[in-house]
Amino acid sequence: MPTFVMSKLLVACHVSKHERHGTPSILTCPLPAQPILDFYQRRLFSVMERNSPPAPPKWEGKVSARLNGAVADQIWPLFKDFFNFHEWFPGLATSYGIHGTNGEPGCIRYCAGFSIPSDSGDDSVSWSNERLISVDDDSRSLSYEIVDCNIGFESYVATVTIVPQGDEGQAGCVIEWSFTVDPVEGWVRDDLVGRYEVGLQRMAQRMEDALRVGMERDG
Structure with missing residues (x-):
């Protein structure tokens, strides 16, 4: 997964301490992860398509x-x-x-x-x-x-x-x-x-x- 996509997803998640062991853990994201991932994938593919050279004519x-x-x-x-x-x-x-x-x-x-x-x-x-x-x-x-x-x-x-x-x-x-x-x-x-x-x-x-x-x- 692209770094900028991963960072966006992690920002949306809460990080807390486990009360008993004091160990950091990542809890469930309050925002749905899949729609966010789909959005940035579409953005990435769109950029790639715009930067790709046109296919030569047949x-x-x-x-x-x-x-x-x-x-x-x-x-x-x-x-x-x-x-x-x-x-x-x-x-x-x-x-x-x-x-x-x-x-x-x-x-x-x-x-x-x-x-x-x-x-x-x-x-x-x-x-x-x-x-x-x-x-x-x-x-x-x-x-x-x-x-x-x-x-x-x-x-x-x-x-x-x-x-x-x-x-x-x-x-x-x-x-x-x-x-x-x-x-x-x-x-x-x-x-x-x-x-x-x-x-x-x-x-x-x-x-x-x-x-x-x-x-x-x-x-």
Whole structure:
């Protein structure tokens, strides 16, 4: 307890001598101690809050990729297959489920690779555990967050939306990927957004190529 709080409480108490042994003893405080303690704790916390530096603003980023050879209904299931993201994202060596049912809110995937360097600064594999927050089939949109990682991302939340293009969505689609994260040590925001831009463009091309090969094989 802070010294000034203790002194205030002791002043409010009576000190007397025990009649038989002549030993000083502290009797019950005539004023309620807990309300006094609560008051000074609130004062202390208020001072601490005023003196604390403001938190830096979160980084926000948004990238997109246009696919002319694939429609939204073809691309959306690839993203909803949450546990198998490594099949499409470059630099991601593996991903698999560690909790819940694939594609359902609350499920968690483990991702590992070299797309984002680890915060150890060496050649160790970068990894993250990512939880699916929400899924909206009507708008073809999902959101997820990083719950643990070794790449220095704190409070990371991302949303992916597949937007149809043209009449009745038959002129391809656009993948929109947005995110917010606390400032990442060792990174500049624009460089991080650029890394996402490159990764998304390559991923979109990989998806489009795979769908074209599949149609040629089936046709």
